[in-house]
Amino acid sequence: MTATDLDAYCAAGQDRFTGELVEFLRIPSISADPAHGADVRRSAEHVLAGALEAGFTRAEIIETAGNPSVYAERMVDPSLPTALIYGHHDVQPVDPLDEWHTAPFEPAIRGGDLFARGAADDKGQVWMHLKAVEALVRARGELPLNLKLIVEGEEESGSIYFEDLVAEHLDRLRADVLVVSDTAMVGRDRPSLTTGLRGLAALEVTVSGPGADLHSGRFGGAVANPIAALAEILAGLHDPVTNRVTVPHFYDDVRELTDQERTSFAAIPLGDGEFLAMAEGAPAAVGEAGFSTLERLGARPTLEFNGIWGGYAGPGSKTIIPATAAAKITCRLVAEQDPGRIAREVARAVTDAAPPGVSVEVDTSAGGRPVVTPVDHPAVQAMARAVTRVFGTAPLFLREGGSIPPVEIFSRRLGMPAVLAGFGLPDDRIHAPNEKFSLDMYARGIRTLAHAWTEIALALARPRSTV
Amino acid sequence: MTATDLDAYCAAGQDRFTGELVEFLRIPSISADPAHGADVRRSAEHVLAGALEAGFTRAEIIETAGNPSVYAERMVDPSLPTALIYGHHDVQPVDPLDEWHTAPFEPAIRGGDLFARGAADDKGQVWMHLKAVEALVRARGELPLNLKLIVEGEEESGSIYFEDLVAEHLDRLRADVLVVSDTAMVGRDRPSLTTGLRGLAALEVTVSGPGADLHSGRFGGAVANPIAALAEILAGLHDPVTNRVTVPHFYDDVRELTDQERTSFAAIPLGDGEFLAMAEGAPAAVGEAGFSTLERLGARPTLEFNGIWGGYAGPGSKTIIPATAAAKITCRLVAEQDPGRIAREVARAVTDAAPPGVSVEVDTSAGGRPVVTPVDHPAVQAMARAVTRVFGTAPLFLREGGSIPPVEIFSRRLGMPAVLAGFGLPDDRIHAPNEKFSLDMYARGIRTLAHAWTEIALALARPRSTV
Numbered sequence: 001m002t003a004t005d006l007d008a009y010c011a012a013g014q015d016r017f018t019g020e021l022v023e024f025l026r027i028p029s030i031s032a033d034p035a036h037g038a039d040v041r042r043s044a045e046h047v048l049a050g051a052l053e054a055g056f057t058r059a060e061i062i063e064t065a066g067n068p069s070v071y072a073e074r075m076v077d078p079s080l081p082t083a084l085i086y087g088h089h090d091v092q093p094v095d096p097l098d099e100w101h102t103a104p105f106e107p108a109i110r111g112g113d114l115f116a117r118g119a120a121d122d123k124g125q126v127w128m129h130l131k132a133v134e135a136l137v138r139a140r141g142e143l144p145l146n147l148k149l150i151v152e153g154e155e156e157s158g159s160i161y162f163e164d165l166v167a168e169h170l171d172r173l174r175a176d177v178l179v180v181s182d183t184a185m186v187g188r189d190r191p192s193l194t195t196g197l198r199g200l201a202a203l204e205v206t207v208s209g210p211g212a213d214l215h216s217g218r219f220g221g222a223v224a225n226p227i228a229a230l231a232e233i234l235a236g237l238h239d240p241v242t243n244r245v246t247v248p249h250f251y252d253d254v255r256e257l258t259d260q261e262r263t264s265f266a267a268i269p270l271g272d273g274e275f276l277a278m279a280e281g282a283p284a285a286v287g288e289a290g291f292s293t294l295e296r297l298g299a300r301p302t303l304e305f306n307g308i309w310g311g312y313a314g315p316g317s318k319t320i321i322p323a324t325a326a327a328k329i330t331c332r333l334v335a336e337q338d339p340g341r342i343a344r345e346v347a348r349a350v351t352d353a354a355p356p357g358v359s360v361e362v363d364t365s366a367g368g369r370p371v372v373t374p375v376d377h378p379a380v381q382a383m384a385r386a387v388t389r390v391f392g393t394a395p396l397f398l399r400e401g402g403s404i405p406p407v408e409i410f411s412r413r414l415g416m417p418a419v420l421a422g423f424g425l426p427d428d429r430i431h432a433p434n435e436k437f438s439l440d441m442y443a444r445g446i447r448t449l450a451h452a453w454t455e456i457a458l459a460l461a462r463p464r465s466t467v
Numbered sequence: 468m469t470a471t472d473l474d475a476y477c478a479a480g481q482d483r484f485t486g487e488l489v490e491f492l493r494i495p496s497i498s499a500d501p502a503h504g505a506d507v508r509r510s511a512e513h514v515l516a517g518a519l520e521a522g523f524t525r526a527e528i529i530e531t532a533g534n535p536s537v538y539a540e541r542m543v544d545p546s547l548p549t550a551l552i553y554g555h556h557d558v559q560p561v562d563p564l565d566e567w568h569t570a571p572f573e574p575a576i577r578g579g580d581l582f583a584r585g586a587a588d589d590k591g592q593v594w595m596h597l598k599a600v601e602a603l604v605r606a607r608g609e610l611p612l613n614l615k616l617i618v619e620g621e622e623e624s625g626s627i628y629f630e631d632l633v634a635e636h637l638d639r640l641r642a643d644v645l646v647v648s649d650t651a652m653v654g655r656d657r658p659s660l661t662t663g664l665r666g667l668a669a670l671e672v673t674v675s676g677p678g679a680d681l682h683s684g685r686f687g688g689a690v691a692n693p694i695a696a697l698a699e700i701l702a703g704l705h706d707p708v709t710n711r712v713t714v715p716h717f718y719d720d721v722r723e724l725t726d727q728e729r730t731s732f733a734a735i736p737l738g739d740g741e742f743l744a745m746a747e748g749a750p751a752a753v754g755e756a757g758f759s760t761l762e763r764l765g766a767r768p769t770l771e772f773n774g775i776w777g778g779y780a781g782p783g784s785k786t787i788i789p790a791t792a793a794a795k796i797t798c799r800l801v802a803e804q805d806p807g808r809i810a811r812e813v814a815r816a817v818t819d820a821a822p823p824g825v826s827v828e829v830d831t832s833a834g835g836r837p838v839v840t841p842v843d844h845p846a847v848q849a850m851a852r853a854v855t856r857v858f859g860t861a862p863l864f865l866r867e868g869g870s871i872p873p874v875e876i877f878s879r880r881l882g883m884p885a886v887l888a889g890f891g892l893p894d895d896r897i898h899a900p901n902e903k904f905s906l907d908m909y910a911r912g913i914r915t916l917a918h919a920w921t922e923i924a925l926a927l928a929r930p931r932s933t934v
Contacts, residue, residue: 032783093785099679157783184685198684202784210747212566213899217665217799217869218651221769222742222760223749227794228705228772235702238695240822275689280677280790282690286824293689302688305695306787311774312795316499316624317669317832318560319797319870320773320898323747327694328779330786332684355707357753365784402684403786431787432680 006450009139013131014443018114020050021127021442025107025116031067031090032157040067040153043089047126047151048072054130055137056149062169064161067153071172074133075146081460082146083453084175084416086406087126087182088155091118092431099433112439119437121430125181125423126151128442132449144457148175152406155182158202158367159405166409176460177379178410179452181445183400183422186270188441191391193383194420195375196298196399197407199333200367201343205233205350206326209358213311213320224357226325227310233353233360234327237303237346242289245303245331247349253336257299265294268396278426298399302332303346330367332401339366368408372399373417382459383419386452390444421452473917476606480598481910485581487517488594488909492574492583498534498557499624507534507620510556514593514618515539521597522604523616529636531628534620538639541600542613548927549613550920551642551883553873554593554649555622558585559898566900579906586904588897592648592890593618595909599916611924615642619873622649625669625834626872633876643927644846645877646919648912650867650889653737655908658858660850661887662842663765663866664874666800667834668810672700672817673793676825680778680787691824693792694777700820700827701794704770704813709756712770712798714816720803724766732761735863745893765866769799770813797834799868806833835875839866840884849926850886853919857911888919 010017029043030036044061051059051072059072067090075082094104094117102108107116114124129149136143150173152162166173183194209226210219239246257265272285275293287296296302310325312318331342343364354360373380375397387395400420410416423445429435477484496510497503511528514537518526523539534557542549561571561584569575571584581591596616603610617640619629633640650661676693677686706713724732739752742760754763763769777792779785798809810831821827840847842864854862867887877883890912896902 032781032785034782093779093781095779095781096680200684200786210749212747212896212901213563214747214749215869215898216769216771216773216797217667217867218764218893218897219746219749220764220771220797220799220868221767222752222754222763222868223746224751224753225772227775228701230775231698231701231772232707234695234698240699279686279690280679280681282677282681282686282824283826284691284824285689286691286822287689296689297685297687300688302683304683304687304786304788305692305698305778306683306785307778307780307789308694308697308792309776309780311772312560312562313774313776313793314499314560314562315501316560317795317797318499318773318898319667319771321771322774325775326780328784330683330687330784332687355753357749357751359750400684401687401689402682426685429679430685431682431785434679 005139006135007447009135010443010447010450017131017446018439021114021124022107024123024127025118026105028105029090030093031154032093037067040090044068044070044153047089050130051149054134056133062165064165066161069153069165070151072149073147074143076143080145081457082148082175083177083179083456084148084150084173085129086150086178086180086410087129088122088152089126090153090156091123092156096433101434113436114439115434115436117435119435120424120428121435122182124437124442125445128181128423128445129449131446135446135450136453144454148173155406158365162406163409166413170414174414175416177456178407178416178418180404180407180418180420181422182404183420184424184426184428185422186268186396186398188425188438190269190396191387191393192396192398193380193387194400194422195380195397196372197370198401198403199337199339199370199408200403200405201331201333201339202365202367203329203343203346204326204363205329206324206361207358208324210321210323212323216319216321219321223321224355225321226358227322229355229358230310230325230327232355233350234305236353237349243286244288247346249345250301250342253338254301255335257295261299265292265298268294268398270294297401299334301334301337304330306330332403333370335370335372337370339369368403368405371408371411371418377417378459379417379419379456382455383421383452385455386448389451390448472606473602474914476602477910477914477917484598484913485906488581488591489574491590491594492585493572495572496557497560498621499560504534507557511535511537511620514556517597518616521601523600529632531632533628536620536632537618539616540614541610543610547612548924549615549642550644550646550923551615551617551640552596553617553645553647553877554596555589555619556593557620557623558590559623563900568901580903581906582901582903584902586902587891587895588902589649591904591909592912595648595890595912596916598913602913602917603920611921615640622873625832629873630876633880637881641881642883644923645874645883645885647871647874647885647887648889649871650887651891651893651895652889653735653863653865655892655905657736657863658854658860659863659865660847660854661867661889662847662864663839664837665868665870666804666806666837666875667870667872668798668800668806669832669834670796670810670813671793671830672796673791673828674825675791677788677790679790683786683788686788690788691822692788693825694789696822696825697777697792697794699822700817701772703820704816710753711755714813716812717768717809720805721768722802724762732759732765735761735865737761764868766801768801768804771797773797799870800837802837802839804837806836835870835872836879838875838878838885844884845926846884846886846923849922850888850919852922853915856918857915
């Protein structure tokens with residue numbers, strides 16, 4: 001492969017691109033924690049300045065009832081196709097903090113990886129897009145299509161107000177294709193593109209017994225214990241033998257895998273051993289009976305417990321019956337499951353399972369629906385050509401286990417097909433301590449995206465109308 | 468009833484006695500929290516000064532590998548009986564702090580109750596003993612028997628080093644009877660004495676899956692979730708229908724209730740409605756099938772969950788599979804259960820219940836064995852006469868659901884019978900926010916104890932040997 005003007009520009013700028021990303025990662029833009037509200041705003045302003053610097057011609061902060069988003073555009077010619085880039089500038093919380101080898105907001109480079117909260121998810125991939133635009137504008141003088149950019153400020157806290165934002169700015173956000181870099185490839189030498197995302201439904205279950213903690217000697221054994229009740233409720237949500245979710249109607253709308261799809265999953269060269277090597281030492285691949293690991297992740301719904309708390313968790317012992325115990329639950333959904341319906345069904349199952357002597361309250365919030373883009377869509381194939389050029393091998397097409405609710409919002413509200421070109425790696429530890437982004441993937445991502453816009457512009461070009 | 472010299476002394480001094488207790492309660496002597504080590508020491512020094520002021524003639528701090536105890540004595544005549552008073556000057560942790568109406572270490576009087584952490588458990592009852600000694604020494608010039616006092620500094624963190632202390636000071640602590648005020652009466656107008664205490668075994672269970680939190684979209688449904696595994700393990704420890712503990716051999720050594728004992732429990736005038744009224748609004752009396760509430764509390768063993776934690780418990784949602792989840796368990800034991808054996812049996816049941824894909828670690832610590840003192844013991848009957856004099860009605864004899872490990876240590880090491888004369892009330896909220904001690908019970912307690920020493924001295928008097 002010969003170096004092109006774009007590749008040369010990127011190679012020359014790469015150290016600067018890394019330095020800029022380090023600065024961006026220093027901002028602790030944790031959207032789930034209201035204490036970091038000012039940091040999320042500072043992060044938005046940083047993206048806005050970076051977009052203008054990269055070559056976007058208009059940029060502004062869009063306020064929401066929650067944390068601010070950034071919108072930018074460079075409109076070249078109304079006859080050219082238009083693409084919308086989506087990303088997010090907020091990050092996950094950082095606890096447990098003591099498991100980080102270096103501070104989450106003091107980016108550190110070790111062994112070719114950049115360690116920081118948000119490095120891969122999603123600040124690194126947002127900055128990748130800005131640098132690809134910069135490369136095209138500086139090396140070629142202009143973009144081959146119209147580009148719009150929306151960078152959200154609360155993806156990691158559920159994109160609660162993002163649908164309102166989209167609804168209010170439908171015309172401005174409309175485009176021929178949505179491009180999102182917020183996913184991972186199978187491996188450094190096994191490039192892949194994502195063609196499906198799971199949906200999400202979230203619940204918080206609170207079990208209440210006495211109005212205050214009680215002495216376990218004076219009352220234990222004679223009143224219901226909220227932790228015992230919660231454990232019983234949660235344990236009942238999966239079948240202990242098949243690991244299937246027991247909630248009635250949970251699987252009603254799941255589109256079963258065809259033989260062809262199962263063959264396609266089986267063709268992906270990722271065994272359980274390699275999967276577990278990425279899973280932070282989890283001792284075994286465990287999941288729904290009758291499905292492979294990749295099928296469980298890509299094509300089957302799950303019900304997971306994300307947190308649990310109640311009673312005394314400090315040093316020593318405290319002999320109490322706690323007043324309450326609670327847990328956070330999320331369900332990952334596949335086509336054609338409806339997040340609202342699933343949240344209601346799980347809430348009903350939880351309430352129905354409450355043993356005597358406690359009361360149960362369930363808060364539900366429906367996230368996005370599952371999204372699938374056909375592999376043969378022209379924009380997907382255009383991105384695949386750019387990946388092949390930079391990685392030297394054609395990408396696999398995968399369905400991702402994660403959820404990106406905004407992708408579902410754009411799909412439902414604007415009918416936009418989504419090209420999910422993420423440059424993370426499976427061992428990036430997103431959402432966990434010691435998140436990192438490979439600097440090699442960062443560099444390849446910038447080059448791939450710079451080339452991709454030309455491929456996409458050609459693939460989506462409309463026949464010129466005569467004037 | 469006519470006022471005696473003792474009653475008159477107590478009545479005249481009561482406001483001062485309350486003021487002194489308020490000062491004692493200001494010391495945050497939380498023994499479970501190492502950060503409060505200096506406060507526990509200050510609390511010990513406060514008791515030492517108070518004992519000397521009250522009339523004890525020798526007093527000293529006894530160091531342990533943990534928090535310090537206080538020893539004091541007033542030896543009148545070797546031919547008189549000797550009693551040992553046991554109490555503790557340390558207190559429970561205070562969380563959840565935001566549920567306290569006034570700060571836990573800023574004592575506040577409302578409606579005749581004194582609110583503070585440790586008010587009833589056990590600082591108020593320790594100070595009651597000091598004031599009863601003061602009344603006897605000041606009003607009568609001398610005690611009717613030899614008195615020893617040991618006030619421990621880590622009862623609320625498991626009395627871990629107290630057995631070593633007793634073993635090292637066996638001769639000094641030897642006495643004809645042990646008197647402990649660390650329990651509650653049935654009600655203000657239903658005085659009672661405690662003749663049985665349950666034993667205790669404690670466990671902490673930690674379930675580990677991956678070495679770090681994992682993204683629930685990228686890994687959920689394909690690796691085991693430690694919260695799900697913990698819920699399954701805990702839920703399996705009780706039968707959901709009978710509420711019996713399912714651990715093999717758990718009930719092997721339980722002495723079954725005789726018909727006479729069941730009749731005696733049934734005679735106690737405390738219905739489930741009144742029980743629930745003390746239970747901070749717990750909605751129902753729930754427990755082991757086949758037993759009444761009072762039988763469950765006094766004569767049956769329990770397995771209770773005191774705390775649970777794992778994953779994300781902050782605001783918003785965090786879509787992770789947590790690396791670990793853990794829970795604290797305590798078992799209340801009845802005669803003839805052995806705490807070490809029960810801890811081992813529960814640990815084995817927990818380990819055996821671990822589902823695939825996680826590892827389980829269990830820390831056990833055995834507390835005291837169950838203790839029972841015969842109702843017709845002369846010292847118990849002597850205390851009953853003092854209670855009758857002050858309360859105007861004879862006490863009921865109860866078995867208490869709680870545990871006081873040091874009582875078991877004295878029983879086992881020195882063969883001392885225990886008189887458990889506590890002046891708390893069931894709604895004192897010990898171990899919970901807004902702990903209080905009734906000032907009326909505090910005053911009655913001081914008068915009862917002052918009279919009790921004369922009754923006990925007479926009851927235990929040995930025939931004088933000729934010289």
